[in-house]
Amino acid sequence: MKKILCCFLVLLMLFSVAACAQRDDSGGDDNKPPVVDPGGDSEGFIPRKKQEMPVAKIVDTDNDYGADSGWAGDAYASLDLGSVYLQDVINDTVYDWGHSVIYEDGTYKMWWVRPAIYDSIYYAESKDLKNWTNVQRVICLSPNSTNVKKYDNIKGMIGKPSVLHVDGTYYMYFEAPASEDPDITQTVLEWDNQVLLATSSDGIEWEFYCDENGEPIPVIAMPEELMGNTNDKEYGAGQPSAFYKDGKFYVTYCYVIYSQNIAEIRVASSEDGKTFGDVSTHRKISGGNGYGVTYNTKTEKYMMATPEKIYESDTLDFNSAKSYTYYTYDTSSVQTGFCEFVKNPSGLVDTETFYTIHLQGAKSTTGDWRGEHKTWDGHIHAVNPCEYENRPLTLPNGGKATEKNIQEYRDRTQVYSRPTADAIYVADNAIAIDGEKDEAYTGATKIEVTRPVYEWGSTFTDSWAEIYVAWNEEFLYVYGQVYDKTVDNSYAISSMLDTYMRDSVDVFVDVPNDHTGTEVPYTLDQYIICTGSNNTDFIIKSGGEKSNDITDEFGVVSAPRHRVRKTDYGYSFEFRVEWYEFIADRIEENKCIGMDFQINDCMGGKVGREALQSWSDNTGNAFRYLDVMGDVYLIKAK
Incomplete structure (x- = not known):
């Protein structure tokens, strides 16, 4: 059954941290993943630093596969290659499913489903099938909760892509629901799925196949x-699975009609990739759903993949086909699904060793199999069919599956640690609130706001910020440079409480910073300072599920409170805000306060916020929980 989820059902994951980490005088994050410095002109736009991704190396150059006369056997040989890793997806809190991978020109290209507000299509590239870069969202109808595009045949959700590259055109077959239930408490939110088509010249920019309207x-x-x-x-x-053979497009799909007790996989064919005929003319090839189908040019057999077995047939019919087990796992603790072959551009398998990919995560302990969806990631295998059972497996990077080469595919742990920084003490007359960096900020840590947020429909962006914090007994000072190619303030907001829907910066302040546990809510002692990119939007508000404007509670300062300047690379901002009356008496040297910084990026789409970047919290929950912030130490000159 299709995974039907939307943002309202996604439970938000928080990472647990202590109230105040031990001070790190370097101001850095010792455990953060390595990043790639993109370089750039300091006078212009500098893209966000991205996680440096490894590539599985061929350590052992042994290429002896033995005599081909001894390769054949009577079973499948396989190797579990573990989880796939996406660049900048660390401490992941959302699901991945419905993977479609083709290999062309020495690169694996993958399209799959991750959620925005509704499920959307993402793209990435890899040299080894395990480590993926250039991660980006390529089809999305729901960049945020206030902008959801729906069509008669697509009610927001886009699922299970299957991509081919034929005669210079990429064809993406995908499923989408034509009906939906407005009651989000229902178990089934959408239904009446159909298979639709999008085409592209590069695999990134897509156009739907549409009628004249x-x-x-x-x-x-x-x-x-x-x-x-x-x-x-x-x-x-x-749940389409497509391939192109002998001048025809073949799309296999699941056909499930509950009222008629039908649950099967059918096949449709077309010469133009668009005209497949009525479902009544399509032939049943198997029971079940969520299985990938292809043709193996090496063995000259059709194959169908489940997460546990491969079915083989001389014809495109698996109703009585023989199956071979290639993956065994603990079904009481592991959830799998939506298995697909890694294919060539035509959607075929043409190598002795082929590869599969499917979702895998923790088994749900509730009646809903999707209960542990936050653990779902891509999982890959290398497989040899019977004809090559005794031939050593070839790894996706081209190396022979020797012990040393297999080690390059071992799974690893990627986590963010709680960052720390220093705020420098300044006299009030040492800083002019003019949107330019004063010398007084020297000694403060350069805080880099570069962690992508995965919740709330957020996608990946090249925008980021570097921020400096200063303090004295009366005021908090923050200066920042935001690198943003397309500053956008066009989204109409009803009040300053919605400033985050425009290009803007949120600064979260927790002076007590004395909590333990997770999902710690705001009290009267914490607040959020929001400044827009237009030199007009500015608000101080309470935190929590429902914020209130508390700007007036901070009084009127004798000099400008904030200033924003447009730059060649985005905008700079600066503000001076007096300490909130409830916590002003706690401000002292070496005090460790909780803070986080969040960039809201509209990405020039004129539809409101599409991406978030943070310093500490990659879940986007610093507006309501205190334990996700980083630690900032109030120091005097070193």
Whole structure:
């Protein structure tokens, strides 16, 4: 059954930290993953530093596969290669599923599903199938909760892509629901799935296959008379797996009609990739759902993959096909699903060793199999069919699967640690609030706001900020440079409480910083300072699920409170805010306060915020929980 999730159902993961970490005089994050310095002109835009991703090396150059006369056997040989790793996806809190991978020109290219507000399509590239870079969102109809584009045949969700590259055009077949339930408490939120098509010249910029009115139309459609059944909520036609063979496009898909007790996989074919005929003309090739299908040019057999078995057949029919187990796991603790072959651009397998990819995560302990969806990641295997059972496996990087080379594919742990920084003591007349960095900030840690946030529909962005903090007994000073190619303040907001929906910066302040545990809520002692990128938007507000404007409670300062300047690379900002009356008496040298900094980026889309970057909290929850912030020490000159 399709994974049907939206942001309202996603439980938010927080990482647990102590109230105040031991001070790190370097001001850095010792355990943060290495990053790639993108370089750039200091006078212009500098892209955000990204995580430096390893590539599985061929350590052992042994290429002896033995005589081919001894390769054949009567079983499958396989190797579990573990989880895939996405660049800048660390302490991940959202799911990945429905992977489609092709290998062309020495590069693995992957399209798969991650959530925005609704499920969307992402893209990444790899040289070894395990470590992925250039991660980006390529199809999304829901960049944030106030901007969800829906069509007659796509109610926000886009799922389970299957991509081919034929005659210079990329074809993406995907599923989408034509019906939805506005009651988000329902178990089934959408139904009447159909298979639709998008095309592209580069695999990144996509256009839907549409009618003359610009409405996306299905290439494999639900029978009209079965649609709109709110009692049974028919699943419909979805989970496509495509390949191109002998001048024809083949799309296999699951067809599930609850009211008729139908749950099977069917196949449709087309010469133009668009005209597949009525579902009544499509042939059943198997029971079940969520299985990848392809043709193996080496063995001249059709194959169908589940997460445990490969089915083989001389014809495109698996109803009585022989199966071979290639993966065993603890079904009581592990959840798998949506298995697919790694294919060539035509969607075929053409190597002795082939590869599979499927979602894998923790088994749900509730009645809903999706209960542990936050643990779902891609999982890969190397597989030899019977014809090559005794031939050594070839790893996805091209190396022979020797012990040393296999070690390059071992799983690893990636975590963020709680960052620390120093705020420098200054006299009040040492800083002019003019949007330019004063000499007085020397001695403060350069805080880099570069951690991508995965919740709230946030996607990846090149925008980031460097920030400096100063203090004295009366005021908190913050100066920052935001690197943003397309500063956008066009989104209409009803009040300053919604400043975060424009290009802006949020500064979270927790002076007591004396809590323990997780999901620690705000009290009267904590607050959020928000400054827009337009030199107009500015607010101080309370934290929590419902914020209140408390700007007036901070009084009126005798000099400008904040200033924003447009720059060649984005904008700079600066503010001076008196300490809140409830905590002013706690400000002293060497005090460790909790702080975080968040960049809200509209990415020039004119639809409101699309991406978030933070210093500490990669879950986007610093507005309501205190334990996700970093530690800032109030120091005097060293």
